[in-house]
Amino acid sequence: MATHTIAVFASGSGSNFEAIAEACRCGEIDARVALLVCDKPSAGVIARAERLGIETLVISPKDYTSREEYESVIADRLDACGAELVCLAGYMRLIGRVLLERYARRIVNIHPSLLPSFKGAHAIADAMAYGVKVYGVTIHYVDESLDGGEIISQRALDYDGTDEEELTSMIHSVEHKLYVETINKLINNR
Ligand code: GAR
Numbered sequence: 001m002a003t004h005t006i007a008v009f010a011s012g013s014g015s016n017f018e019a020i021a022e023a024c025r026c027g028e029i030d031a032r033v034a035l036l037v038c039d040k041p042s043a044g045v046i047a048r049a050e051r052l053g054i055e056t057l058v059i060s061p062k063d064y065t066s067r068e069e070y071e072s073v074i075a076d077r078l079d080a081c082g083a084e085l086v087c088l089a090g091y092m093r094l095i096g097r098v099l100l101e102r103y104a105r106r107i108v109n110i111h112p113s114l115l116p117s118f119k120g121a122h123a124i125a126d127a128m129a130y131g132v133k134v135y136g137v138t139i140h141y142v143d144e145s146l147d148g149g150e151i152i153s154q155r156a157l158d159y160d161g162t163d164e165e166e167l168t169s170m171i172h173s174v175e176h177k178l179y180v181e182t183i184n185k186l187i188n189n190r
Helices: 015-025 045-052 067-081 097-102 123-130 164-188
Strands: 004-010 031-038 056-058 085-088 107-111 134-141 151-158
Touching (some): 004 015, 004 067, 004 164, 015 031, 015 045, 015 164, 031 067, 045 056, 085 164, 107 164, 123 164, 134 164, 151 164
Parallel strands (some): 004 031, 004 085, 031 056, 085 107
Antiparallel strands (some): 107 134, 134 151
């Protein structure tokens, strides 16, 4: 039986979600993923969660009158499942006051660049267009800003090619390892 409980938020394909869930399943992380929160009913991550038997809350902000109301529903579900740590894994939405207050310093995000460079939804393409030769991944505490908040861990990656697909796949491999290592450090230090 795992000691800790985590929740993952995602909006996309969910490769990071699966890496985390798999590490939990095989005991590499001493936690269970109790809940996936997804804000996009068409996201690929939902099928991954189904396959892995992980409870999923699909919730669209469009169905709520305010961000506060939307986040209160999520926060209640996080409380109900006893989440100690919330890991954003390609969750393409800013986190607001309700979740930040209820889960202060318990929400972390992964971003595919060496922050503070290349914030936003197109970090890899932006870094490539800029012509950088050292790419990377950052995991940070979440605050109200876009890809802001105190940095927890970073890993660099050399790449001198022009194939964005190849680079994206290399960055994802780094992300999956770094997220598992970082979650382990965070839950074991709590
Ligand atoms: C990941 O590369 C993650 O770092 C990025 O979205 C991707 C999700 O991939 N997040 C951001 O850009 C946050 N600003 P995945 O759905 O395969 O895990």
